[in-house]
Amino acid sequence: MKRAKGFALMAGLALLVAACGGSSTSSEPASSEKPAGWLESVGAGEGALNLIIWEGYAERGAVDPAYDWVTGFEAETGCMVNTTSMTDSANGVQLLQSGEYDGGSFSGDASVRLMKAGDVAPVNVGLLANYPNVFGGLKDKAHNSMDGMPYGVPHGRGANVLMWNTAAVTTAPTSWDPVWEGGAAYKGKISVYDSSIYIADAAIHLMATKPELGIKDPYQLNDEQFAAAIALLEVQRDNGAVYWGTAADQITSFASGDLVVGTTWQYQANMLAAEPAIKVDTTLPAEGSTGWSDTWMMATKAAHPNCMYLWMDHMMSAEANAQATVWFGEAPTSEAACEAAEALSPGHCDQFHATDEAYFDKVWYWSTPQADCADDDAATACKDQDAWVEAWTTLRGN
Amino acid sequence: MSIPEGPRANLPQRRSLSRRVTSWFNAHPRATLRTLLAGPLGWIGLVYLGSLLVLLLHAFWAKDSFTGKVEPFNWTLDAFIQIASNPVYSTIALRTIGIALLVTITDVLLALPIAYYMARIASPRKRGLLLVAVTMPLWASYLVKVYAWRTILQGNGFLGWALAPFGIEGPGLSEITNAWIVLSYLWLPYMILPIYAGLERIPNSLLEASADLGGRAGMTFRRVIFPQLIPALAAGSIFTFSLSLGDYIVPDLVADAKFIGNVIYDNSALGNFPVAAAFSILPVVVMIGYLLVTRRLGAFDSL
Numbered sequence: 001m002k003r004a005k006g007f008a009l010m011a012g013l014a015l016l017v018a019a020c021g022g023s024s025t026s027s028e029p030a031s032s033e034k035p036a037g038w039l040e041s042v043g044a045g046e047g048a049l050n051l052i053i054w055e056g057y058a059e060r061g062a063v064d065p066a067y068d069w070v071t072g073f074e075a076e077t078g079c080m081v082n083t084t085s086m087t088d089s090a091n092g093v094q095l096l097q098s099g100e101y102d103g104g105s106f107s108g109d110a111s112v113r114l115m116k117a118g119d120v121a122p123v124n125v126g127l128l129a130n131y132p133n134v135f136g137g138l139k140d141k142a143h144n145s146m147d148g149m150p151y152g153v154p155h156g157r158g159a160n161v162l163m164w165n166t167a168a169v170t171t172a173p174t175s176w177d178p179v180w181e182g183g184a185a186y187k188g189k190i191s192v193y194d195s196s197i198y199i200a201d202a203a204i205h206l207m208a209t210k211p212e213l214g215i216k217d218p219y220q221l222n223d224e225q226f227a228a229a230i231a232l233l234e235v236q237r238d239n240g241a242v243y244w245g246t247a248a249d250q251i252t253s254f255a256s257g258d259l260v261v262g263t264t265w266q267y268q269a270n271m272l273a274a275e276p277a278i279k280v281d282t283t284l285p286a287e288g289s290t291g292w293s294d295t296w297m298m299a300t301k302a303a304h305p306n307c308m309y310l311w312m313d314h315m316m317s318a319e320a321n322a323q324a325t326v327w328f329g330e331a332p333t334s335e336a337a338c339e340a341a342e343a344l345s346p347g348h349c350d351q352f353h354a355t356d357e358a359y360f361d362k363v364w365y366w367s368t369p370q371a372d373c374a375d376d377d378a379a380t381a382c383k384d385q386d387a388w389v390e391a392w393t394t395l396r397g398n
Numbered sequence: 399m400s401i402p403e404g405p406r407a408n409l410p411q412r413r414s415l416s417r418r419v420t421s422w423f424n425a426h427p428r429a430t431l432r433t434l435l436a437g438p439l440g441w442i443g444l445v446y447l448g449s450l451l452v453l454l455l456h457a458f459w460a461k462d463s464f465t466g467k468v469e470p471f472n473w474t475l476d477a478f479i480q481i482a483s484n485p486v487y488s489t490i491a492l493r494t495i496g497i498a499l500l501v502t503i504t505d506v507l508l509a510l511p512i513a514y515y516m517a518r519i520a521s522p523r524k525r526g527l528l529l530v531a532v533t534m535p536l537w538a539s540y541l542v543k544v545y546a547w548r549t550i551l552q553g554n555g556f557l558g559w560a561l562a563p564f565g566i567e568g569p570g571l572s573e574i575t576n577a578w579i580v581l582s583y584l585w586l587p588y589m590i591l592p593i594y595a596g597l598e599r600i601p602n603s604l605l606e607a608s609a610d611l612g613g614r615a616g617m618t619f620r621r622v623i624f625p626q627l628i629p630a631l632a633a634g635s636i637f638t639f640s641l642s643l644g645d646y647i648v649p650d651l652v653a654d655a656k657f658i659g660n661v662i663y664d665n666s667a668l669g670n671f672p673v674a675a676a677f678s679i680l681p682v683v684v685m686i687g688y689l690l691v692t693r694r695l696g697a698f699d700s701l
Binding site for chain 1: 462463464465466467480484486487489490548549552553554555570571572650651654656661664665666670671673
């Protein structure tokens with residue numbers, strides 16, 4: 001009985017809210033021209049915030065009490081943060097499209113698709129006090145803006161790096177060769193990311209070793225270039241590559257000494273630094289690498305938009321951005337965050353090349369393979385996302 | 399003397415609503431049955447079959463290759479054409495079905511002696527202890543058990559250490575046999591319990607009669623026990639076969655292999671939902687076929 005009353009009360013409130021909303025929009029015709037999900041002001045938090053994140057992007061001190069940028073935010077805003085980790089970018093897209101989330105931290109191969117599909121809303125950055133502090137080099141990029149309008153705020157950027165166990169790989173590699181043609185020396189001990197986007201890593205290696213293929217963008221490959229990349233991946237598979245789906249999966253394999261060389265995020269290397277039994281090292285090889293520049297974006301249908309705006313601003317604050325980027329092992333997004341990061345990990349911004357645009361020139365940020373090669377040339381045709389997924393299934397399924 | 403006035407006087411008019419409802423249902427037994435069943439049947443129809451129907455429909459819908467959005471009621475057979483034209487999908491399907499059959503056979507062979515001992519030989523005290531021992535692994539989380547097997551199987555793990563004195567290396571985590579071993583371990587209790595129940599039901603007099611007629615142990619097992627166990631075996635095999643068929647965590651974590659479930663997961667996660675839906679029809683069809691066969695064997699007779 002009590003419950004039924006509660007429902008009635010809630011239904012009544014909902015009607016009331018709907019009625020108010022209706023009247024306010026009718027008195028203000030200009031608002032109908034605003035894009036969906038646009039905020040004119042940030043009100044009080046709605047009490048909850050549901051986020052899709054990369055593992056390690058919203059720590060609440062559970063692993064290391066010194067790294068906690070969530071509980072403070074919750075206490076200050078009253079927005080209780082719930083997170084779901086995505087396994088890869090496309091999984092993030094699918095999660096957001098389920099409509100149960102307020103937003104998330106998306107890489108370029110997800111963010112562009114979400115913007116074009118209208119799943120995420122343009123952000124009124126004028127409401128975010130920390131936005132002016134962000135490095136200019138991270139604003140108004142193809143992966144976070146559309147038609148000159150920002151669709152999110154930067155979280156941090158980094159490269160997929162080569163990691164090796166120093167006991168097994170005694171001379172530090174400077175190229176990706178140990179995971180490709182040179183992999184025969186590490187048969188069955190090579191660690192590879194289990195996602196179709198990894199085909200781009202093969203393409204980057206081919207850009208250096210087979211320039212005659214004429215690969216200009218590792219995410220936009222024509223039939224011949226794509227076939228060469230797959231052939232290279234088959235060599236790697238037949239060298240006994242072991243594929244990791246989650247960061248934890250790779251960490252346990254390296255910690256046990258089963259796998260000794262492979263592609264990783266700096267995050268896993270940082271986690272493995274705590275393992276006494278083994279020692280790992282990482283590098284950005286000479287060919288360059290794939291990488292990410294992640295963006296906090298708000299779902300067009302967010303149920304808690306105020307909390308999402310508060311969170312986006314929070315993640316650009318010096319303290320939170322420093323903690324988050326040091327924890328994950330990526331470059332912070334502002335000078336103030338770099339200063340704060342200095343206290344947590346001396347030399348962090350130098351180590352991750354936060355202001356070094358030449359370094360990031362070697363990094364191809366994750367992007368979506370498109371049938372039109374993402375260019376204006378009608379003569380070119382490339383393998384699209386579905387073709388990449390199917391090729392990956394074929395590679396892994398046989 | 400007058401009729402006392404009070405609440406009792408107009409009782410028939412003031413019968414409470416709940417009383418009236420109950421008496422109506424009392425007078426209409428069929429309506430009672432329908433109302434009682436409406437809840438659970440509605441749930442099955444709407445939530446269970448409804449979601450299966452939506453899944454089925456997705457397999458026939460087109461999708462936008464760039465945004466990954468499914469376009470409802472835009473009919474196409476693209477997903478089925480993709481699956482039919484690439485032999486990798488049948489390789490994966492055969493691998494999955496093969497491992498599921500292997501796991502089922504392994505579990506039958508392991509479960510028969512254990513269940514026989516429990517039902518026929520062990521003392522009541524021992525039987526109780528064994529029942530607890532068989533069901534105990536079910537108390538632990540599935541993931542904990544899979545990760546425990548990872549530490550056993552990985553190159554520098556327990557198995558590698560135990561085999562080292564014999565000059566044999568550990569299997570590592572990319573062997574398909576790992577999936578067979580771990581799945582057989584995980585689903586063994588679901589095979590032991592039905593066989594145990596089936597053996598317990600066989601009356602002693604039948605075995606004595608067989609002995610009286612000169613049947614030795616092997617003959618008694620083949621001609622008396624086994625035929626009566628077929629329903630129990632079929633019931634147990636439904637568990638082991640269907641659970642293995644649908645698993646995608648074990649192949650990923652201990653064998654680095656792709657099963658039907660992995661392809662469904664990868665495609666749904668990577669935004670090709672129609673292909674995921676089309677491929678998930680396959681295990682449904684396989685299971686329907688399997689259930690029809692086991693029904694003929696009498697798996698459901700004792701339900």
